[in-house]
Amino acid sequence: MTDTENPAAIVVEDVRKAYGDLNAVDGVSLTVAEGEFFGILGPNGAGKTTTLEIIEGLREPDSGSVRLLGESPWPRNVALLPRIGVQLQATAFFEKLTAREQLRTFAALYRVSADRADEMLELVGLTDKADTREDKLSGGQRQRLSIACALIHDPDVVFLDEPTAALDPQARRNLWDVLRAIQERGKTILYTTHYLDEAEILCDRVAIMDRGRILAMDAPATLVRGLDAPTRVILERGSLSTVDAEELPGADDVTDDELSLTISTRKPADVLSALAERRALAGLQVRTATLEDVFLDLTGREYRA
Amino acid sequence: MTAFKSLASAMVKIFYRDKATLFFTFVFPLMFLVVFGLLFRDAGTSKTEIGVVGDGPVIVGLEQTGALDLKRFDSVDEAVQQVRDGDLPAMVAQDGDDVTYRFAQSDQTQAGVLSGIVTGVVSHVNQAATGEEPRYVLNAANVEDSSLKPIQYITPGIMSWGVAVTAVFGAALTLVSWRKKQVLRRIRLAPVPATTVLSARVVVTVGVAIVQALVFIGVGVLPLFGLRLTGTWWLAIPVFLLGILAFFAIGMLVGAFCKTEEAATGAANIVVLPMAFLSGTFFPIDQAPSWMQSVSNVFPLRHMNDGIMDFLVRGQGPSALVVPCLVLTGFVLVVGTIAAKVFQWEDD
Incomplete structure (x- = not known):
């Protein structure tokens, strides 16, 4: 990851941070390449935010080292600040100011042109809310505005702390488009989320965190494939008897409940073609393993966000 | 726009867009000024x-x-x-x-x-x-009158109080609310020195205080109230400015210790209100019992009050600057240093 073609934007080595008896971050190492979209995911209290804050230079680690764009972010590194953009978990706005005024104020703090404010509003789709005060914006609009504030000075590395938390599905999807647009501009993105499905869709690589440790780190597809979990083929109940289902080629296990019949298989193609022959495809759903299954496999616990 | 200007302009907008702040900055002290001014207008003049x-x-x-x-x-x-x-x-x-x-x-x-x-x-x-010369001759003459017409002490008193409240609350609430909302943290992530944020806040506070002073004095000099400024009124300016800084420092100290706006409001009131009552804001301090006059000497508001009154309405010369300026400078330095030491960018 540190070759010259794809140099590392972030290198974290064995970082630890304890609050009293609680090891919030317990030996985290990770490397993020320039231009990479990297997700840290895990349930609440996993240590995602603390890890992010240490990398941003907002907290000092008890031990371990952090290199951000080749420099140490702690103590407050003023040379580094213009090159990083941080969206905070809470929505940190000046009270009573409109969306455009917020952005213009931050533009001045970074000594960039006030015209950037309108560009950013357009990027996050808030042009029609430019003159709306921050307290009159919806949750999704506030999230998008805070991302715009993080991008106002065109930073190389962008940190986003749960940007999609507490958003309705439509707002989440709008935000995904924004995040993809940022990545297309060649930015390195490090973000935290507790939505596993979202990380699977957006991230080049993810680190799964729990209790201050990284349990696994790779591309989402690689993690899921490595799990070697069966595919589940789900049918409407009554479309096939349990006995018939068990006799299907490639069927490993069959369960049924009041609503549906689930066939576990490692040969989904065989099962599906056999089902097609029997015209038993009513209510067909095919579920492959997800990061949730990876989490369950790693921790032995169901994933709850 | 520079960081300083943009922060100051944001602070000004935050100030004038908040109706409650506007009320407590201008209308509330003005109510006291008008009520006391009218109430005591004829006191001492009727036979x-x-x-x-x-x-x-x-x-x-x-x-x-x-x-x-x-x-x-x-x-x-x-x-x-x-x-x-x-x-x-x-x-x-x-x-x-x-x-x-x-x-x-x-x-x-x-x-x-x-x-x-x-x-x-x-x-x-x-x-x-009896036609005889009196044996005991009473030598009676007027002396320069230091007990003033009510409006002459009400105006500077209300003005000092109003300005002190603005400075304390402005500093404390900005600090607490910006820390709570993580605005301070956001600013800290921008390449802006803390001194820029601080000086923007000080300049906005001084600006608001000047507008307050103009409004209060402007109302006081209306014929209805009859405030008269003496020739040395401009000597009150350094006392006025040092007083603002002293109360700003107190506000920073309050803001450093309080986690919520509610706590900061309460703490700021606890600091300012007793001071206002004991420092001659609502009645002339030289009519108070002597123990109270001694106690009030520990309050910066007393010295700000005295200093401003000396020049605004008593026509004192520059030598009267020494005591209030020294005391207030001392407050600025001591309280300001402590506030800087206990200052926190964020709650832990």
């Missing part, structure tokens, strides 16, 4: 009216005291009846050498004052009648 009957040196003497308004009656009975009805506090009748004095006992202080005046006049007339 006591007494009834008189007949004529003679005693009646002339009473008139010459200048302390009394005389209401003439044709008969003693008529005048006494007025006293009895409570319409007049006293009456004096002179018929040749007979002088009659009747007074109402209901207001003992007033009765005592009136009896003193009447007795004094009668004694004076008696002594004059």
